[in-house]
Amino acid sequence: MTVWDRPEPQTRPTPLDRKQLVAAAIALADEGGLEAVSLRKVAARLDVGPMRLYGYISTKEELFDLMVDEVYAEILPGEQPGDWRKALHTLAHRTRRAALRHEWLADLLGGRPALGPNALAVTEATLASFDGVADVETVTRAVETVSAYFTGAIRREIANLRAERATGLSDRDWQRASGPHVMRMLATGRFPALARFVHDGTEVDAEVSFATGLDWVLDAVAAKLARPA
Template sequence: MTVWDRPQPPARPVPLDRERIVAAAIALADEGGLEAVSLRKVAARLEAGPMRLYGYISTKQELFDLMVDEVYAEILPEERPGDWREALGALAHRTRRAALRHEWLADLLGGRPALGPNGLAVAEATLSALDGLADIDTVMRAVETVSAYFTGAIRRETANLRAERATGLSRLDWQRASGPHLTRMLATGRYPALAEAVHDGTDVDAEETFATGLDWVLDALAARLVRPPA
């Protein structure tokens, strides 16, 4: 039985329900990451005894599942996607924006399928936009491919944001600080391809990099998803 199937305990003098528990857990995670979340800390924020939470949530993993599903409500498209490309693009971009609001989400992406009502609604909205384009196995591989792309890209972007906070150096500051070392290494002539990338490559921000990579993935999937005429 999943946490969504299990009934909640009856009300007590101090109001408590899964919605309040999840909201408190998300607030803690937004402030300090997943390591800041525990049933004890959530209970303290709600001014409730820790043991009371076990009537609503059995494990920390269940709490994480509920937190992820709550954020999936932010990922769910507001309107039915117009076509398959819009559906997969919206899934990627909306997930990235949600992860920038809730950085801890990056740590929970890419695991088992989300089985909460919002996660299932996102999956339904995405798959229904791809219905009829190809056999279901091809459709599933297409969704998994896009998911693998944005999960990796989001984790990399989040890791860079965390590194900036940990070091106190912005991306530009880090590049300036590392520049002399990199210049010396490239001057040895042992890294010609890297030297060309550093000297001649265009520096773009994370959002543009994400969008460009996503477009390339969708371009490649187009050949697989559009059925040839009978």
């Protein structure tokens, strides 16, 4: 039985519900990442005893499930996208923006499907946009492919942001600091292809890179869907 299938305990002298638990846990995670979330810390923020929480959730993993579903409410589009490409484009960009607001989300993306009501509503909106476009197996592969792209891209971007904070170096600062080593390695002549990319490549910000990669993946999916079965 999932956490959504279990009723909440009856109201006690101090009002409490899962929504309050989730809000407290998200605040902790936004401040310090998932490692900052524990039932003890959530209880302290709500000014209740830790054992009180076990009437609402059984494990920290259930709390994470509830947190993820709360963020899916931010990802859910306000209206049904007009077609599958718009739906996947919207899903990718709204997921990225949610992850930038809640960096811990990147650590929980890409596992088993989320089963909360908001996550299911997002999935429903996405799949409904493919109505009449292709068979179930083809749609499944299309959604998986695009999801794999934006999940990986989001995780990479968040990892980079965390590295900046951990080292105190921006991307440009890090490049300056590591530049002499890279130049020495390229001067050996062992990495000609890499040298060309280093010398001729241009810097692109994270948002542009994400959007460009997404468009390429969507173009590939569109080409696949256009082919006769």
